[in-house]
Amino acid sequence: MRLKQLGLLVLLTWTGLVSAQAPEIRLWPGKAPGTEKWTLPETVTSGPGGGRIVTNVSDPTLTVYLPDPARATGAAVIIAPGGGLRLLGMGNDGEPVASWLNSKGIAAFVLKYRTLQMTPERLSESGPPPGAPGAARRELEIRNGNANPAPDDAGLTEVLRMGIADAQAALRLVRRNAREWRVDPGRVGMMGFSAGGGVIVGAALAPEKTDASPDFIISLFGPSLMDVNPPPHAPPLFIAVGNGHFNVTNGCVALFQSWKAAGKSAELHVYDGVNGGFGISKRGRPVDGWTDRLYEWMIEKRLTSP
Secondary structure (H helix, E strand, O other): OOHHHHHHHHHHHHHHHHHHHOOEEEOOOOOOOOOOOOOOOOEEEEOOOOOEEEEOOOOOEEEEEOOOOOOOOOOEEEEEOOOOOOEEOHHHHHHHHHHHHHHOOOEEEEEEOOOOOOOHHHHHHHOOOOOOOOOOOOOOOOEOOEOOOOOOOHHHHHHHHHHHHHHHHHHHHHHHOOOOOOOOOOOEEEEEEOHHHHHHHHHHOOOOOOOOOOOOEEEEOOOOOOOOOOOOOOOOEEEEEEOOOHHHHHHHHHHHHHHHHOOOOEEEEEEOOOOOOOOOOOOOOHHHHHHHHHHHHHHHOOOOOO
């Protein structure tokens, strides 16, 4: 076996071991606030690429992925997968990204936040989430950085609020266990994909700085789903998005502009020829380098170390 192939086999084996051993911790004692009457069972299916997709989340959790202690830098990232607040792409936006962060000595925590309760029939009839490939396209007039494609949907508004509460509970949990998990409580950030980006931005927009405030946020094609009024403690922001991702692109640019107008640290990467979401897998395009740009940014901001 060639050395390169052997190295890949070792990496895949290590990744599998980490995934198998990763503990999943409930975020709330008993029923999560506001979900006491939710009855639909959580469902796990496989997406087109084989990754896990979770729907009807009512019991939010945090799955812990820790790096080799010899490589741990103290940095930590809570990952919020995307899915239009209707589902969570755990197998695309969650576990693979956690493994990559671990390879850089960064602790990773995959957040399973609450999603809209939907029967299989309703999920099928609803079609793709607004802004997703195949969805009906409607140009948004983005005001105050708010790129919510369904601002009048009361159910989605409520589940967004719950998702933000879950993100804040996750931040508190990581900081409470900072010593055990070899995490610096002053370097705990959040990464969100698509709607997960809206969730983490919501957590960062809380007016008061508390133990539930992220130290940095990373938005991957995830515009804000609420009005953007950066607070005085607004953390450094990193954004990556494709230039043809319909309203998502303009929403991410508006988010960047809001941070910049408030005098806060922000970095924006817009990749040409990309009209949808992207993850950790390679496609032979410049967008493949988003992880390199992110890692460089984290080092430059002293959020982690090489």
